[in-house]
Amino acid sequence: MPVELDTWTIKIVWVFTQHGKSAELMRVTDLLVTIFCAKACGIRGMACEKCQHFSTCRVPVLSLAQMLVLPLEEGKDPTVSIKASQSKPYPIRLLQLFLLFLALCIAFSVISMYTIKRFGVPTAGATVKPAFKPCFDEPNTLDRWIRPPSNLLHQMRDEELFWRASFVPQIKKYPFRRVPKIAFMFLTKGPLPLAALWERFLKGHEGFYSIYIHPLPTFEAKFPPSSVFHQRQIPSQVAEWGKMSMCDAERRLVANALLDISNERFVLVSESCIPLFNFSVIYDYIMRSKYSFIGAFDDHGPYGRGRYNENMVPEVDITQWRKGSQWFEINRKLAVNIVEDTTYYPKFKEFCKPNCYVDEHYFPTMLTIQAASLLANRTLTWVDWSRGGAHPATFGRADITEEFFKKIHEGKHCIYNDQSSSVCYLFARKFAPSALEPLLHISRNILGF
Template sequence: MQSGMVLMEEGKDPIVTARTNQSRGFPQRLLQILVGFFLLCVVFSAISMYMVRYSGFQSAVAMARPSFQLCVEKPSNGLEQWIRPPSKLMHNMTDEELFWRATFMPRMKNYPFDRVPKIAFMFLTKGPLPLAPLWERFFNGHEGLYSIYVHSLPSFQDQFPASSVFYRRQVPSQVSEWGKMSMCDAERRLLANALLDISNEWFILLSESCIPLYNFSVIYHYIMKSKYSFMGAFDDPGPFGRGRYNSNMAPEVNITQWRKGSQWFEVNRKLAVYIVEDTKFYPKFSDFCKPSCYVDEHYFPTMLTIQAPNLVANRSITWVDWSRGGAHPATFGRADITEEFLKRVLEGQSCFYNNQPSSVCFLFARKFAPSALDPLLLVAPKYLGY
């Protein structure tokens, strides 16, 4: 019995001892788990902080990169921005803003870059350019020596292909009416848009019915070497000259300064700026030269005679035929384009060029109907040189 009791007691002792060991080991394992969890949290937190910082840095780099590239691609203070012509002619400037911008003019004669002077061909039209194929042939091979600007009705949309020299050469336009100040506004608008290209040195006003009488090289050198701008400005004592003068234009313009000339002109950059920047004479002509004054025949000739009389040749280099009489010159169609006709236009001329007698007096001619295009294309290589 005693031995059995001992066994029973000894049998109980291992159980009690095991429970005691388990109660002592449990806090150790729990502590290990807690420590492991804590370390895991620390590692996770460190990784999270690193990822946040890295992504933030990448975001900052991504945000900074476009600004840096923009600065590299489009420098804000380089010379290029001042000498590069506008990539697009269409803009949203008002006439006031355009004229202000266009009249920026360098005071130094020498340019700090290789400037190739260009001629701005400015077409004042109502819509299409029916003689465009002839002009395309004229311009071919002379890229970099000319620029083209077209002022038409605002609603007109040209259909020129991308390969054409007239493609997207239309400037922001407004309605212009013959014999009214809106016609002079359109001409000033053309000049102002052309002045935005600092390489344009000469400015020629043309209509859709004009043609060149010589090849590009002859016309380019004739104009570039001229000491004078070409604008008719004569004193007509008759009813269609001084008879249109209004005494309300004094004292800015008196009757002895009143001049008349052709609407179609060729002026250098200096006189183009004079025309665009004018605020002295414009109000007088706008208010007191109304039909039947025909302001486009008097405004520019009178103003330039007053401001720069020694810079004007007092003749136009655009040929027209007034022999048929009437308010408009003769228009020539298909049947008129003959050898005799072209000889009459090109030969028998006499004028002064740079104060010397010359037989080459007209570089352009008008008015030619659309039907004249095909015969002109046929005779141009032989008689016109292009």
């Protein structure tokens, strides 16, 4: 790396040149170069032969002509000239490129602003998407609102459930292809001992029915994934016979079934119920009916009006008091009436006890007051009260014969769509678990499935 002369050395030379001659200048120059070379080589004194001439020095020395002679010839301060020589002019080529780039940027900006103003081209900011995205992006389409819940074990309280289930579209025509379904609502204590018979009854009719199970809260149904009852249990509470908690369980079943917009008819059955016909016959019979099948008759005896409490006035007058079977079939309109009721429920809960058996009076009375013209005033579930007692007869293995089912159907007459009909019952109860095997044996020939 070149070594520059000390400032004081250059000053001496400069002063000398102002007053001396050229020969003397050359001698002084040689002396200074020798001294500087010795200093650069790290040798004190001037004994080193290699430093006697700067051309042989190990460290190259700047040419004195570059440092002194030219500036001295011009009569200028050498220190100023040296500093000035170190600065270089800005390259003209680079300046030209910078000006060209600046011109292009200005032109592009002008064209972009004109295009946005003239054609409405969105800016880059308008297309930027937020960096945060939810874990799942559910499309906000109609399917989101009409799709039934995938998990029946929700966390809603009864008040929330009834409120949600009471939503009713004000436009009657559906904007999508809707296949009306029957909701089979099983009000049970626990297991379904006749599940195999229902499996056979429902097989091949997927999309035309739905199932809901309300057992005791301590019971956990364990059906295989292939079963129609798999994961069809709803959140439940204790239901006691003859008390308002029984009606609460029924309302809970109806409300959960209403969450499926395709459910059009609602059938309440128990674990001891069986179908008396194949699915197609029952489906057509229910769907074509103009009325809902719920018993609601005026019983003037001690088990009818005798259970009425005068404190139910003015909401319920004694002439409006009705009695009927617990097991009903209703359409969607009446199902909404049941879950949205806040007028009659408090009265029945407070005054229909202890021997009132509220499950036999609450729904028949309320629906008679609200929509008597929609009731067939009969039930679709056959039971046998001939043996007497507080509960109907239970049938086991020995009772399941062809003659037994003939007695259920023969000699029956009822009104169906304002006309006489011999088909009056679609379901029957009560059947013990021991009846399952003979029922499966005769179901194809007797029941049609």
